Amino acid sequence: MKFEIKIKFYAKVFLTILIFLGGVGVAEAAYETEGVMESENYFPTPGLSLVNSFDYSVTIPGGTTAKAQFSYDGRVWYSTAGVLGAWDTLSTGSQSLDLSTLGWQKGQLYYRLWLTSDGSATPVFSSVSVTYTPLGGAYYVYELNGTSTSANLLPSSGVEEISRFDYSVSSLPPETSLRLQFSRDEVDWYNSAGTLDGYDTLTAGDHYLNLSGLGWSGGAFYYRAIFTSDGEFTPILDSVGLRYNRDLLLKLKGLLLFKGKFQFR
CATH class of the missing domain: 2.60.290 (Hypothetical Protein Tm1070; Chain: A)
Incomplete structure (x- = not known):
């Protein structure tokens, strides 16, 4: 199953529009050197789901970077390898990150994007999506x-x-x-x-x-x-x-x- 939303995320933009008598002047745009966006819980309905992948489409100009982290509670963050506090570096284009090895099936998923800029350009996400498998009420319990x-x-x-x-x-x-x-x-x-x-x-x-x-x-x-x-x-x-x-x-x-x-x- 796939749940998708369309987003465009920009670092904070300072836009100055110069208005001259008889016309509109040139607009200048500058970007913060870095910014972080955190999502809400990504699953549309309550219930247990096994997270499979994080899919995204992004344009990453030269002099900028985009990284991602993931969390099952919105407080503690991991890379796709399960390393606490680590980030996955994203690549330009339509890509997919494998989340299945995390084994998360808590019915919650949060992602965090860290963007950096040289001031003249910023990464732009056109879409992100998560694929997952609803567990249909099944609940796996393991010994401690x-x-x-x-x-x-x-x-x-x-x-x-x-x-x-x-x-x-x-x-x-x-x-x-x-x-x-x-x-x-x-x-x-x-x-x-x-x-x-x-x-x-x-x-x-x-x-x-x-x-x-x-x-x-x-x-x-x-x-x-x-x-x-x-x-x-x-x-x-x-x-x-x-x-x-x-x-x-x-x-x-x-x-x-x-x-x-x-x-x-």
């Missing part, structure tokens, strides 16, 4: 916290050195978190720095943790994912991978990759 522990990821022998742990997090909504711990015996758990009972806090996207400092080898390796939720949203761990050196003549590097959605519900 949960833990998922893996089986042993390694073969029983031939592992000389465990070097790194790869992961992909497709969704890490605000007010949720995802942490990892590692173990060789499922009793004592460590973070990647080797701190007993420590943990590594994950971020959205494709990343890895360096495990070479642990000095682990042998045929046993477990990881534990710790999820927290605000009840409405949950992190999604898409895949994990473990890199290690095999104890072979060619010193082949091994890679275990596990794909699929891991989400605590």
Whole structure:
């Protein structure tokens, strides 16, 4: 579903019209160096909706910029990557920003535009729109916290050195978190720095943790994912991978990759 309004937004304009006897003189326009516009709640009707994208059409002259932020409560603002306080830099033309990875389904959406100018020109938005999926009264409730522990990821022998742990997090909504711990015996758990009972806090996207400092080898390796939720949203761990050196003549590097959605519900 798509809800659209047409807007034209200009930075504050100082317009002087010189009127001469017998005619009208030249009008001069100057723009503020920057300005911010905040929207009202964008959804036309109450109810839960899953936000999909923010579409816009804008002309951005040279010497000017346009950026956007998003909020589900009109107070705390994020980029499309879910980074608190960050902005998305917009491009001229008809474009779209993917909001689906935010996982927002609170029935509210606010956007904020930050425009800058060199004084002679300003960005001009001809339209903005939001695509979303009404949830039809469905309401997803998640546990406030949960833990998922893996089986042993390694073969029983031939592992000389465990070097790194790869992961992909497709969704890490605000007010949720995802942490990892590692173990060789499922009793004592460590973070990647080797701190007993420590943990590594994950971020959205494709990343890895360096495990070479642990000095682990042998045929046993477990990881534990710790999820927290605000009840409405949950992190999604898409895949994990473990890199290690095999104890072979060619010193082949091994890679275990596990794909699929891991989400605590």
